[in-house]
Amino acid sequence: MHAIELFLSGIEYSVYLYFTLSCLYVLVFSIAGHFYKKNRSVNAKAPSKIAVLIPAYKEDAVIVEVAKSALKQNYNSEKFDVVVIADSLKESTVKMLQSLPIILIEVSFEESTKAKALNQAMAELQKVYDYAVILDADNIMKADFLTKMNDAFAQGYQVVQGHRKAKNQNTSFAILDAASEEINNHIFRKGHRTLGFSSGLIGSGMGFDYTLFKTMMASVNAVGGFDKELEFRFAKNNILIEYLDDAVVLDEKIQKSADFSHQRRRWLSTQFIYLEKYFLTGFKELLLQRNFNFFDKLLQMVIPPRILLLGLTLLIALYYGMLVFVFQLNSTVLAYAWFGNVIITVVAFLLALPKTFYNANTLKALFSLPLAFSRMALLLFRLRGANKKFIHTAHGTIQN
Numbered sequence: 001m002h003a004i005e006l007f008l009s010g011i012e013y014s015v016y017l018y019f020t021l022s023c024l025y026v027l028v029f030s031i032a033g034h035f036y037k038k039n040r041s042v043n044a045k046a047p048s049k050i051a052v053l054i055p056a057y058k059e060d061a062v063i064v065e066v067a068k069s070a071l072k073q074n075y076n077s078e079k080f081d082v083v084v085i086a087d088s089l090k091e092s093t094v095k096m097l098q099s100l101p102i103i104l105i106e107v108s109f110e111e112s113t114k115a116k117a118l119n120q121a122m123a124e125l126q127k128v129y130d131y132a133v134i135l136d137a138d139n140i141m142k143a144d145f146l147t148k149m150n151d152a153f154a155q156g157y158q159v160v161q162g163h164r165k166a167k168n169q170n171t172s173f174a175i176l177d178a179a180s181e182e183i184n185n186h187i188f189r190k191g192h193r194t195l196g197f198s199s200g201l202i203g204s205g206m207g208f209d210y211t212l213f214k215t216m217m218a219s220v221n222a223v224g225g226f227d228k229e230l231e232f233r234f235a236k237n238n239i240l241i242e243y244l245d246d247a248v249v250l251d252e253k254i255q256k257s258a259d260f261s262h263q264r265r266r267w268l269s270t271q272f273i274y275l276e277k278y279f280l281t282g283f284k285e286l287l288l289q290r291n292f293n294f295f296d297k298l299l300q301m302v303i304p305p306r307i308l309l310l311g312l313t314l315l316i317a318l319y320y321g322m323l324v325f326v327f328q329l330n331s332t333v334l335a336y337a338w339f340g341n342v343i344i345t346v347v348a349f350l351l352a353l354p355k356t357f358y359n360a361n362t363l364k365a366l367f368s369l370p371l372a373f374s375r376m377a378l379l380l381f382r383l384r385g386a387n388k389k390f391i392h393t394a395h396g397t398i399q400n
Contacts, residue, residue: 141248321338
C-alpha cells in the first residue's frame with residue numbers, strides 16, 4: 001500500500017512540476033516581450049527581387065481580391081512578382097486571376113498540401129529571385145510590408161517573420177483567435193527575440209532567402225505544420241529567425257466554433273508529431289552541441305497550447321481547492337501551489353495581450369472561452385489521422 005501511495009504521489013508532483021515549468025516558461029517570455037526593440041538599422045540601398053508565393057486551395061471566395069491587394073505595395077513593381085498557386089479553384093476564378101498582372105501556376109494533387117504546392121511552384125518558376133515571401137490565401141499585406149522585409153534581408157537575416165494580426169474581430173471566436181495570435185506574437189516572437197532566441201514561424205507573412213527556402217522545402221513533405229519543420233531545421237543549422245513587429249500582414253480569424261475545432265485539431269496533431277520526431281534530437285543538440293535554440297523549439301512542443309494550459313491549470317486548482325476547503329483533506333500545500341500557477345498564467349497572458357483588447361467586446365468574448373477550452377480538450381482524443389490528410393479551413397465567410 002505504501003508503495004502505491006508513493007507512486008501516486010510521484011505522479012501528482014510530476015504533473016504539478018510539468019505545469020509549473022510550463023506556466024513559468026510563458027511568464028518569462030511574456031515579461032521579456034516588453035523589452036523588445038525594433039531594429040532601426042538604415043534602410044536597404046536597393047530593392048531585392050522577391051517572389052510573393054500564395055498557395056490557394058479551394059479559396060475562390062478570397063483569392064482574387066488578395067492577389068489584387070498584393071500588387072499594391074510601395075515597392076518597385078519590377079522587383080517583385082505575385083505568384084498565385086491555384087489548387088482546385090473554379091474555372092471562373094482562374095480566368096479572373098489570369099486577367100491580373102501576376103504569375104499563375106495551376107497545380108493538382110491527389111492529396112493537396114501547402115508544401116507540395118510551394119515546391120511545385122518553385123520548380124516551375126523560371127525567374128531568379130533573391131527572396132520568397134509566403135502568404136495564406138486570405139492574407140493582406142500592409143503597403144510597406146515588402147519594403148520592411150527587404151530592409152531586414154539587407155541586414156543579413158535569411159529568415160524573417162512578419163507581424164500577422166487579425167483582419168476581423170466580428171464574432172466572439174474571432175476575438176479570441178485574434179487575442180491568442182497577439183499573445184503568441186508577444187511571447188514566441190517578441191519575447192524570444194529579446195532573449196536572443198529565434199522567433200517562431202506562423203505559416204504565413206514570413207520571408208526567406210529564396211535559395212535556402214527552395215533547398216529546405218525540397219525535402220519537406222509535411223501534411224500540416226511545414227513551418228514547424230522549417231523551424232527545427234533552421235535551428236539545427238544555427239540560422240536565426242528574425243521578427244518584424246511593424247511589418248504587418250492581416251489574417252482572417254476563425255469565426256465559428258466548428259472552424260475553430262478543425263484548425264486546432266490540425267495544430268494539436270502537428271505539435272505531437274514534432275514532439276515525437278525531435279524529442280531525442282532536442283536533448284542531443286542541447287547536451288552535445290549546446291544548441292539552446294533547438295532545445296527551446298522542443299520545449300515549445302512540450303508545453304500545452306495556451307488555452308489548454310490556462311484551462312487545465314484552473315481545473316486542477318479547483319479540484320485541490322475542493323479537497324481542502326470542502327472535504328477537509330490534507331492537500332493544502334498543493335492547493336495553494338496550483339492557485340499560484342493559475343495566477344502566474346493569467347498574469348503572463350495579461351502582460352502579453354495588447355492594450356487594444358482591453359474593451360467590452362473582449363470581455364464579452366471571454367464568455368466563449370469555456371466552450372473553446374472544452375473543444376480543445378475533446379480534440380486531444382480525436383487526433384488520430386489528423387495529419388494524414390490536409391484539413392482545410394474555409395475563408396471569406398465574414399459576416400457583419
